[in-house]
Amino acid sequence: MNPQALRLKEEGNALFAKRNYAGAESCYSQALVIDPAMTSLYTNRAMCRFNMKEYNGVIADCDFCLSLDGENIKANYFKSKALAELGDTETANTHAQRAYDICRKTDDRKSLDMTHTWVLNCRSEWWRVRERRRKREAQDLEREVLELLAKDRDETLGSVPEGDEFERKAIWEESEKKAVQLKSIFERARKDDDREREVPPWLVDDISFNVMVDPVITSSGRSYDRAAIQAAIHANAVDPVTREPLTKEELRPNIVLRQACDWFLENNGWAYDW
Template identity: 40%
Template structure:
């Protein structure tokens, strides 16, 4: 079909979806880019592109593509906002987990390097000792230093390796940020006040149901606001999530 009509962006996204099922992610990514060249506002192309980038662990690219798809959803009031929102959250989660794994690995490598340096210094001092008494003293002193270092790294690791995860209830599904001043709609769904107000300025409808929704119908979610505040106090890292 593409050979017969290479100017149809939908043909490229359709082929990209087929290639995803075959695990041909690089080829699928190429198809998405071709589709976007023909139609820069192609929501489907960005959505598929994000899935492919996530599969090859291009976490930053996947997140940016998902955010582009979300932006187009909001601008066009598209009904696929739910799946696109889930893709954005999935990208953020996997990106964070990858960063955590890298941080842990780099910390372990640093610990090993420092201990190796200390062991070399210990061995150099041992080579200058004239008797067993001096050698035993050097060994005892340096082994104690190494044990203290290991304990320090382990203590730091135990504190930092606690599962860092932002609960779904704290996330605003319009901006994907932690909510600070959540409000609740008629259907019981909560959003950050600023983001839902901005949405209503463009589209006076409920983001989920598409039913009419007006600012005066929003109500403060005081309980959720307090929960978000407590979460941020205990998890300062989540501010830049």
């Protein structure tokens, strides 16, 4: 590690602690000119830029850091935060999950809670964005269908001989009847959508953050989805949350939770896409 780069980094850290983010960013940038391979300089500068709301700069720093160290927790975490601020909730969720997975794999307990909380926030926001998009698309579909119905009516009316008011009235009334029926169908769908679509916390696996479909319980009383906990045991032979030793033989089906999960998913099929 270059002594001059290290000194500039320490100066940057001191300025960051005083919330002088522009000054800290300048120190880290100077240090990077001297030692462009020091990954912590990229994540430190990314933190400065995040606080200054320079989100594209955050992503650029994190990407460069990840090109040097793909397992860097801070780079994945702050890239996720910046992407979320820019509205890319799907990719933000991917990097949030990656940061959390690295924490679990490396047993970085200091960052585990922070990344765990952020994953849940990303998942929640990702779902809300998709819900808004789905509702907007449904509104667009309703408008398009009604426009097609009106176009068909007008074309049919155009083929009716002049003076045949009885036929014209019948065509118009039939078209209006269909329009009312279509609006009623879309309105019923909207009422169903008005029900709050929230996945209850007890349905979410603490390892994969996906909906549990085959919950099992450990000797410590914690429940996980079978596939997720078995993968964790295979990797480290410990409970990923309590860090206590754990084997596959200690897992038992959580029948009550399984029945609750089955009931919820049967009545809320949208949760599979969560």
